[in-house]
Each structure stands twice: as C-alpha cells, then as structure tokens.
Amino acid sequence: MRTNVIRKPYLIFLGDISSRVSAKTALGIRDWCGGDVIGQHGLPACTVDLGIPSLTPAQAALQGAGSLVIGVAPIGGRIPPAWHATLIAATRAGLDIVSGMHDRLASVPGLAEAAAAAGTALHDVRHPGLSFDAGTGRKRSGLRLLTVGTDCALGKKYTALTIARDLQAAGIKATFRATGQTGIMIAGSGVPIDAVVADFIAGAAEWLSPDNDADHWDVIEGQGALFHPAYAGVTLGLLHGSQPDALVLCHDPSRKNIDGFPGFAIPSLVTAIARYIDMARLTNPAAEMLAISLNTSTLSDGDRALVMADIRAETDLIVFDPVRDGTTELTALLKARSQSAVLQQSHPVLVEAAI
Amino acid sequence: MRTNVIRKPYLIFLGDISSRVSAKTALGIRDWCGGDVIGQHGLPACTVDLGIPSLTPAQAALQGAGSLVIGVAPIGGRIPPAWHATLIAATRAGLDIVSGMHDRLASVPGLAEAAAAAGTALHDVRHPGLSFDAGTGRKRSGLRLLTVGTDCALGKKYTALTIARDLQAAGIKATFRATGQTGIMIAGSGVPIDAVVADFIAGAAEWLSPDNDADHWDVIEGQGALFHPAYAGVTLGLLHGSQPDALVLCHDPSRKNIDGFPGFAIPSLVTAIARYIDMARLTNPAAEMLAISLNTSTLSDGDRALVMADIRAETDLIVFDPVRDGTTELTALLKARSQSAVLQQSHPVLVEAAI
Numbered sequence: 001m002r003t004n005v006i007r008k009p010y011l012i013f014l015g016d017i018s019s020r021v022s023a024k025t026a027l028g029i030r031d032w033c034g035g036d037v038i039g040q041h042g043l044p045a046c047t048v049d050l051g052i053p054s055l056t057p058a059q060a061a062l063q064g065a066g067s068l069v070i071g072v073a074p075i076g077g078r079i080p081p082a083w084h085a086t087l088i089a090a091t092r093a094g095l096d097i098v099s100g101m102h103d104r105l106a107s108v109p110g111l112a113e114a115a116a117a118a119g120t121a122l123h124d125v126r127h128p129g130l131s132f133d134a135g136t137g138r139k140r141s142g143l144r145l146l147t148v149g150t151d152c153a154l155g156k157k158y159t160a161l162t163i164a165r166d167l168q169a170a171g172i173k174a175t176f177r178a179t180g181q182t183g184i185m186i187a188g189s190g191v192p193i194d195a196v197v198a199d200f201i202a203g204a205a206e207w208l209s210p211d212n213d214a215d216h217w218d219v220i221e222g223q224g225a226l227f228h229p230a231y232a233g234v235t236l237g238l239l240h241g242s243q244p245d246a247l248v249l250c251h252d253p254s255r256k257n258i259d260g261f262p263g264f265a266i267p268s269l270v271t272a273i274a275r276y277i278d279m280a281r282l283t284n285p286a287a288e289m290l291a292i293s294l295n296t297s298t299l300s301d302g303d304r305a306l307v308m309a310d311i312r313a314e315t316d317l318i319v320f321d322p323v324r325d326g327t328t329e330l331t332a333l334l335k336a337r338s339q340s341a342v343l344q345q346s347h348p349v350l351v352e353a354a355i
Numbered sequence: 356m357r358t359n360v361i362r363k364p365y366l367i368f369l370g371d372i373s374s375r376v377s378a379k380t381a382l383g384i385r386d387w388c389g390g391d392v393i394g395q396h397g398l399p400a401c402t403v404d405l406g407i408p409s410l411t412p413a414q415a416a417l418q419g420a421g422s423l424v425i426g427v428a429p430i431g432g433r434i435p436p437a438w439h440a441t442l443i444a445a446t447r448a449g450l451d452i453v454s455g456m457h458d459r460l461a462s463v464p465g466l467a468e469a470a471a472a473a474g475t476a477l478h479d480v481r482h483p484g485l486s487f488d489a490g491t492g493r494k495r496s497g498l499r500l501l502t503v504g505t506d507c508a509l510g511k512k513y514t515a516l517t518i519a520r521d522l523q524a525a526g527i528k529a530t531f532r533a534t535g536q537t538g539i540m541i542a543g544s545g546v547p548i549d550a551v552v553a554d555f556i557a558g559a560a561e562w563l564s565p566d567n568d569a570d571h572w573d574v575i576e577g578q579g580a581l582f583h584p585a586y587a588g589v590t591l592g593l594l595h596g597s598q599p600d601a602l603v604l605c606h607d608p609s610r611k612n613i614d615g616f617p618g619f620a621i622p623s624l625v626t627a628i629a630r631y632i633d634m635a636r637l638t639n640p641a642a643e644m645l646a647i648s649l650n651t652s653t654l655s656d657g658d659r660a661l662v663m664a665d666i667r668a669e670t671d672l673i674v675f676d677p678v679r680d681g682t683t684e685l686t687a688l689l690k691a692r693s694q695s696a697v698l699q700q701s702h703p704v705l706v707e708a709a710i
Contacts, residue, residue, distance in 0.1 A: 134585040134586070135584050135585035135586075136584070136585070136616075137584030137585065137616050137618065137619060193553065194552075194553050194554040195552055195553065195554065196552070196553050197549075197550055197551070197552060197553070198548065198549050198550065198551050198552070198553050198556050198588065198589045198592065199549040199550065199585075199586065199589060201553050201588040201589075202584060202585050202586070202587070202588060203585065226591075227637060229490050229491070229492030229557060229595055229637060229638050230489040230490035230491070230492065230554075230557050230558065230595075231489070231490075231554065231557070232557070232591050232592065232595055232634075232637070233553065233556040233557060233588040233589060233590075233591045233592025233593075233595070234553045234554060234556075234588060234592075235588075236581075236587050236588045236591045237553065237587065237588025237589075238588075240584055240585075240587055240588070261491075261492050263492065264492060264637070275633075278630075279587075282582060282584060282587070282619070283584050
C-alpha cells in the first residue's frame with residue numbers, strides 16, 4: 001500500500017510534560033495547521049497549555065476529531081506505560097492514533113486489538129510501512145522547490161512551510177510536501193525519507209511530488225545536508241528524486257561546525273551553493289539556487305542587518321529570515337515562474353521568441 | 356544482533372537452470388572462494404555443471420559443508436515451489452541456507468520450523484535484519500580502498516575482489532568487504548548496503564570496515580554511482596562511511612549512457628574523478644583517486660591499447676583491466692602505502708621529516 005493519509009482534525013496528546021521544549025511537535029502542529037486541531041489532551045501531571053480547548057478523547061471524537069496525535073517526544077522515543085490507557089481509550093472512542101515514537105504503536109499491549117475492533121488506524125509516522133520503486137529520473141510536470149541546508153536542524157521544514165503558505169496566500173497553486181515526522185503530521189501525509197530503504201530514497205522522493213499542473217509549486221521539506229558525514233546520502237537521494245527547479249539554502253550564520261560533529265566545518269555559502277546546484281542538475285538541468293533562508297535568532301538587530309547584507313553581496317541571491325522577514329521577494333519570483341510556466345505551456349514558441 | 360557471518364564451506368544449489376547466465380552467483384562463488392566450496396547440487400532438470408563434485412545435501416553435510424547457498428537468480432527473485440523440498444531436506448541434514456532471493460526463506464512453508472528443529476540458520480542476504488547506528492565520522496585506523504564507478508554493473512565487485520586477492524598474494528594484509536549479495540556470499544559476511552534504512556547508510560559502511568592495523572587494507576566493494584538518478588544516495592553514504600584513502604574508478608568505455616536510463620550521459624572521467632574526490636574528502640581529507648579499472652571486454656586488442664593509453668594520458672592514473680591485465684602496478688603502489696603506514700606509526704617524526 002502506498003497511501004498514508006492521516007485523518008484530520010486532530011486532538012493533540014501532551015502526555016505528562018512540564019516543559020514547552022518537549023512540546024515542539026505539538027506547537028508545530030498548532031502553528032502550521034491550527035485549523036485542523038480540535039483540542040489538546042494532557043494527563044493529570046501535564047502543565048503545558050497550548051491555549052486551545054482541553055478535551056477528552058471521547059469529547060473530541062464527538063466533535064468530529066479524526067485522530068489523536070502524540071505531540072510530545074520523550075527521550076529515546078519510547079511510549080511510556082502511563083500513556084497506554086489513554087491511547088486505548090482514544091482508539092475505543094473511534095480516533096486513529098498518530099505517533100512519531102521509535103516504539104511502534106502495536107507494541108502497546110491491547111492497542112492493535114482495540115484498533116481492529118474499533119476499525120481505526122494506527123499510524124507510526126517514523127516507520128513508513130510503505131514500499132517504493134527505485135527512481136526513474138523521468139521529468140515530471142509542475143514546478144518544484146526543495147529546501148536544502150548547510151547542516152541539519154536549521155529551518156528547512158519551517159522555511160518550506162512558510163514558502164508554501166505565502167504562495168497559497170498569494171493565490172499561487174502550491175503544496176507543502178513533508179519528508180519528516182512533524183511535517184507529515186502537519187501535512188497529513190508525506191514520506192519519512194530517512195526511514196526508507198536506501199535503494200529507494202530517490203524513488204520515494206519521486207513518488208512524493210507526482211506530476212502536477214504546469215504552474216503548481218510543490219514545496220518540498222529538505223533533510224540533512226550534503227556536507228553531513230552521517231546523512232548526506234539521504235540528502236542526495238532526496239535532491240535527485242525531487243528534481244527541484246528551485247533550491248533555497250537554509251543556513252545559520254552562528255554555526256561553525258556540523259551540529260554534533262565538531263571536526264566537520266560548515267562549508268562556505270559559495271561552496272554549498274555550487275555543490276547543491278551541481279548535484280541537482282543531474283535530474284533537472286534547469287535547477288537554480290534562488291535564495292538563502294537565514295536563521296538570525298542569535299543575532300542583534302544591528303548584526304543581523306550587516307550579516308544579511310554581506311550574504312546578499314556574496315551570493316547575489318534573495319536573503320531572508322522566514323521568522324522575521326516573510327518571503328515577499330521570493331514569493332514574487334516564484335509567482336513569476338509559475339505564470340511563465342503557464343504561458344510557456346499555452347504558447348511555447350512565443351515564449352522562446354521572447355527569450 | 357550485528358553479526359551475520361555465514362557458515363562455510365558451501366554446497367551450491369543450482370535449482371533447475373539450463374543457462375550459465377542464470378548461474379552468475381554460483382560462478383562468482385566458485386571463482387572467488389572455490390576453496391570454500393564442497394560441491395554443487397541441481398534438481399533433475401538442471402543442465403548447468405560448475406565442474407565440481409555433485410553431492411546431495413546429506414552427502415555434503417557428511418563431508419563437512421556448513422551451508423547450502425542458492426547460486427541462481429530466477430526472474431523476480433521468487434523461490435519456486437519446486438525448490439521447497441530440497442531446502443527443507445538440506446536444513447534437516449544440518450545445513451544453514453543462504454539466499455539472495457527477494458522472497459524470504461521463512462516464506463517457504465515448513466522451512467522455519469525445520470531450521471528451528473535442526474538448530475540451523477536461514478540467511479536472507481538481501482534482507483539484512485541488522486540494525487546500525489548513524490555514522491559518526493570518526494576516523495578509523497587502517498587503510499581503506501573503495502571501488503567507485505561511472506555507472507552500475509561495470510566491475511566494482513570484480514575489481515575489489517581482484518585487488519584484495521592480489522594484495523594478499525603479495526603478502527599485504529588485506530580484507531575484501533562486501534556490500535552486495537554475491538559479494539557477501541563470497542566473503543561469508545558483509546552488509547547489503549542498498550537494503551539498509553536510509554538514515555544508517557554511512558553508519559553501516561563505518562561498521563563494515565572497523566579499526567584495523569595501520570598497514571591493513573580494507574578493499575570495499577562499491578555500489579551505484581554518484582551520477583545515477585536512482586542510486587546516488589547509496590553511493591554517497593557508502594563513500595562517506597568508508598572513509599577511503601584510495602579510490603579506484605571503474606568504467607566501461609563502450610557505455611555512453613547510464614544503463615537503463617537513456618537520458619543520463621556517463622560523465623567524462625575527469626568530471627567523475629573530481630566529483631568522487633571532492634565528496635570523499637568530507638570524511639577523509641587524504642582521499643585520492645589511484646587508478647581506473649576498465650572493462651575492455653567489448654574492444655579489439657588494438658582499440659584496447661589505444662583506449663588505455665588515451666585514458667592514462669587524460670587522467671595520469673594507473674589504468675588496468677582486472678580481467679586481462681591484473682593489478683601489478685596498483686598492488687605495488689598499495690604495498691608502498693601499507694609500508695609507509697607502518698613506518699609512520701613507529702617513527703612518526705622521521706617520516707614527517709622525510710616528506
């Protein structure tokens with residue numbers, strides 16, 4: 001089976017956490033698909049409040065919820081026994097369960113049986129359970145943007161979500177394509193690309209953004225980095241299968257080394273841009289780097305302006321911090337590409353003549 | 356569990372094949388680890404003869420065989436029902452079973468039970484059943500050579516096996532490290548790198564060639580190609596995790612496009628060399644391309660000499676066809692590296708001064 005669409009709207013389960021840091025997934029879901037969230041549910045010891053209605057699983061089901069989503073990530077990714085009763089109760093109330101835990105939901109005693117009896121689904125987002133074909137390299141219709149990075153964990157998901165939202169707000173056809181657990185919970189579907197069997201990384205990425213309208217942008221969440229000693233293979237397979245027309249490079253100017261790998265320096269932006277473009281052009285000779293998405297959260301306002309101006313001068317690309325600046329300039333550029341794609345489709349000769 | 360050592364010697368099972376093409380795996384095993392092969396066993400319809408003793412599984416077990424290895428590959432990788440009785444009989448005779456089929460051995464009715472009763476093992480070489488950690492990038496002791504390619508299926512396994520054999524014959528410590536099914540059967544262990552979960556490609560490659568003596572060469576079987584639209588991610592993860600000191604580029608001068616991907620041109624050797632070196636230096640800044648391994652089977656003797664001379668002039672590297680030329684020049688170079696590694700270990704300052 002090749003479909004893994006998650007049933008919305010969501011009841012977000014918070015377990016027994018006492019810190020917002022542990023609620024990163026829950027906050028991401030609330031912020032990015034708040035319209036798909038009916039409420040939150042915490043165990044008695046939970047002190048975190050997302051500022052949305054608190055509902056029991058049964059109340060949420062009555063109000064039309066489709067799934068209980070585990071919105072917290074305990075160390076080690078285990079499902080604590082203290083959660084078992086809630087998960088089974090939610091299943092019995094008719095909710096699907098969505099988990100990004102390392103432990104599989106079926107390992108919770110009685111949960112698989114309860115789900116079978118209730119006719120509900122258990123989604124282990126970290127374990128796709130999907131099988132893919134190998135990549136074909138066939139060029140697909142439609143436009144694609146992939147966020148890439150100089151490292152892991154510096155804003156590739158956030159950047160892609162922001163761009164997709166801003167394109168949609170500007171009236172451009174656009175879809176966010178999720179490749180990681182939180183992204184999949186937000187989008188309601190996707191492929192956890194790092195959990196796919198190695199032979200099928202590019203094939204899974206091809207499947208994720210199928211043929212589409214000529215003026216439609218798939219905005220694909222990137223993973224890893226070509227300069228990462230552990231994860232570059234995932235990044236390259238995703239890059240090749242995505243066939244991006246546009247790349248956006250995510251970067252944190254305060255980071256000097258690959259996070260957790262002190263001997264591995266973050267490359268210069270010029271090097272990173274050249275390498276990504278070189279590799280991307282294997283499956284899309286028209287691939288271009290369009291912008292640098294900066295995480296400037298650690299910089300003062302003065303430093304921030306200087307750094308952004310420097311990077312703009314160095315790369316001659318659009319430079320923006322998606323959290324602080326929005327994507328106005330990039331959205332305008334992507335809108336123009338989208339419009340010329342339509343024009344090219346209806347009047348191919350005319351456009352060629354104009355170039 | 357992280358060990359997957361296969362019990363030798365082997366009885367090679369030929370099924371009911373009538374063509375040597377279908378016996379590629381069997382021939383590879385016979386040619387590369389003939390000393391570990393006790394005999395062959397075919398069903399009544401089998402017409403292929405490997406030129407080694409024909410034994411029943413029970414006879415082979417009495418002569419000390421450890422495993423029956425399926426040496427043929429039917430289309431689709433299914434295990435035909437006609438084989439079931441033989442596999443069960445071999446298990447009952449005390450042999451482990453080794454299969455590179457897509458179907459798992461446990462899907463053969465009664466085989467898992469027979470193996471449990473007999474205390475024998477079932478090795479599905481295509482399905483590793485091993486779990487790995489993510490890569491660490493930590494530099495390991497010992498020397499490593501990785502074969503890479505301008506495409507798939509042009510001699511990376513054959514080249515690595517030849518180099519490892521020639522090094523051993525020259526008295527140099529060397530181990531062939533297998534990353535594909537046939538290679539694993541020959542070596543008796545290894546990692547089917549394309550079957551590993553994407554996140555752990557580099558980590559699995561790190562595990563495959565652990566710390567070793569300073570003058571020991573791990574000769575690692577490459578997979579895929581950086582220029583392959585489906586498999587480049589596997590290639591890059593393997594390259595990073597292998598941390599090769601030496602690379603050997605395998606190439607077929609008669610091939611113009613990636614096999615099966617007509618729109619994708621084989622890169623020039625100069626481009627391929629530069630790209631592999633660039634990428635390899637992330638995890639081993641000393642990585643060097645040392646030689647080009649050519650498949651010249653389609654060339655006349657005259658053309659062959661010209662092509663080899665041209666490539667030598669173009670790349671300034673050792674050029675050899677492992678089938679026709681042997682590896683004398685490369686072995687000498689690797690031997691020198693091995694010797695200077697020992698010297699450097701015992702007299703680090705002396706060697707530095709000499710440079």
